[in-house]
Amino acid sequence: MLYYLFRFLDQYDIPGSHMWAYISFRSLLTLILSLIISAWFGEKFIKWMKRRSIFETERDPSIDPFGVEKKGVPTMGGIIIIVSILIPVLLFGRIRNTYLILMVITTVWLGFLGFLDDYIKIFKRNKDGLKGKYKIVGQVSIGFIVGLTLWLSPDVVVRENVNVRQQNQEIVVKHKKEAVKSLQTTIPFIKNHNLNYSNVMSFCGKYKVAAGWIIFVFITIFAVTAVSNGANLNDGMDGMCAGNSAIVGVALGILAYVSSHIGYASYFDIMYIPHSEELVVFLCAFIGAMIGFLWYNAYPAQVFMGDTGSLTIGGIIGVAAIIIHKELLLPILCGIFFVESLSVIIQTQWFKFMKRKGQRVRVFRATPIHDNFRKLDTQLDATSKYILKSWPHRPFHESKITIRFWITSVILAALTIITLKMR
Template sequence: MLYYLFRFLDEFSIPGSHMWSYISFRSLLTLILSLIISAWFGEKFIKYMKRKHITEVQRDPSIDPFGVEKKGVPSMGGIIIMVSILVPVLLLGRMRNIYLILMIVTTVWLGFLGGLDDYIKIFRKNKDGLKGKYKIVGQVTIGLIVGLVLWMSPDAKINENVEIEKQGQEIVVRHKSEAVKSLKTTIPFVKNHNLDYSEMMAFCGKYKNAAGWILFVIMTILVVTAVSNGANLNDGMDGMCAGTSAIIGVALGIFAYVSSHIEYASYLNIMYIPGSQELVVFLCAFIGAMIGFLWYNAYPAQVFMGDTGSLMIGGIIAVVAIIIHKELMLPILCGIFFVESLSVIIQTQYFKYMKHKGQRVRIFRAAPIHDTFRKLDSQLDPESRYVLKKWPHRPFHESKITIRFWIVTIILAALTIITLKVR
């Protein structure tokens, strides 16, 4: 809103109004505003929730070898994150941008879905929350909406990058002058850097383009669902999901910025995506909200984000990556989320398989994988056999586990950025 106000004032040569046309100015202002809102609103929110006795039911203390009880801590802190993202974006973003609209819809949609789950847990006293099938339906639906909008919208276009060989070994990258609908996406460690969904469906003949878009929509649904659930599983220790997501947000912000700048896009040999600079504004709000939330969520937590926050965070990360055509880099960038999800799948499926054979065998000491690092031998199921019972050798405090997960995410984020030049 303020963007349009100052653009109008710029027509009358009002001093300072031209600053609002710079993406760097609006992005940094968004970051600061998001931090301030999360710090101020977070305190008010926590006091209100405690006053109304709307707090998390006591979590199982048996999983913590250090005997930390987290009773009376407010949940649904994802509301703090949502407000801290939406208010700065609505004030400082260009609301006619299709990508920004998609991000706002994703934030509200998945925030509401997670909030419904937390509401059932807290107010209905049902620790299982919203049934899993309804969560999946909600995630699939927003994935379908995003995929179809990117397919149908005339504003969702890119300038494809083309390599031109000049004077022997010198390679010059140019972008096509016309922005077009494209099914290409960036793929790491490959020389030409692009994968075309329509070429994957070449067996469909003259219908390969339509089949490619259908494949793209399916891929969007899978990515949104997977990353959203991965972030949800990662939210098991104080500050873990918020810190990890902030780091991922920084990497995505870099990707969004270079994708919106034709010279940087040419240098890195990636697609130029007009309009994606507004994602930088959104991601600065996202990063600010994550850091501000850590003020209250760092160990020992004064508030939990709940599914209101974790489902929303994962969805935001997934949709940004899809918009900037970097979804195939998420297994590296979101490696922590991927491992968390994989550990749960392996643990549950192997246990079910062995149970049919009359044996109780588990792979890990606990799942998701972060719980493995704080599980004592005395807390293991005496009737089960553990394949990796001796790993790790001793339990760690959750603050140490959290910071080490952050460090791993920093390494993965750096590696993901490096893949733009490693081919």
């Protein structure tokens, strides 16, 4: 809203109003305001929650083997994150921008879905929360809406990158003059090539473009659902998910900025996406909200984000990557979320497989994988066998596990950015 006000004032040469045309200026303002809101509102929210004793009564008191009491800590802290994102974005963003609208809808949609889950756990005293099938329906629905909008909206266009060989044999990357609907996406590590979903569906003949868009919608649904669930599983230690997500947000912000700048897009040999600079504003609000939330969520946590926060965080990351055509980078960038999900799948499927043979065998001490590093031998199920019972040799403190996961996220984020230079 303030963007449109100051752009109007710029017509009358009001000093300083021209600054609002710069994406860097608005992005930094957004990040600062998001930090301030999360710090100020977070304190008020935590006090309010404590006065009303709003916390998960079913939380496992033995979750921390080092003696820190987890029971009684307020949850639903994801509300702090959502408020800290939406207010700066609505103030400093171009709210008529299609990409920004999609990000706001994703935030509200998945925030509400997570809120329902937390509400059932806290107020209905049902530790299982919202049934899994309803969560999946909600995640699939927003993925479908995003994918369909990117398919049908005339405002969603790109200028594809092409290579022009000059006389000195140097290859200069240029972009087509016309902006078009495109099914191309960036392939990591591979130079001078993008993946075109319509080419994948070339066996459909004259319907290959339509088939390519259908595949794109399905990939959008999968990306949003997978990353959202991965973030949800990663939210198991104080500061874990918020820290990892802030790092991922920085990487996505860089990718969004270079994709929205034709000079940088040419340098990195990626598609130029007009108007995607508003994603930078949103992602700066996202980063500020994550860092501000860490003020209260770092070990020992004063508040938990709950599904209200974790489902929203994953959805934001997935949709942002889809918009800038970098969804194939998600397995690298969100490697922590991927491994967390994979550990749960391996654990449950192997246990079911061995149970059919009359044996109770698990692979890890506990899943998601971060729990494997803090589980004491005395906390293991005596009736089960563990393939990796001796790994690790001893449990680690929660804060050490969290920081090591953050370091891993930094490495993965750096590797994601490096893949562009490798191209």
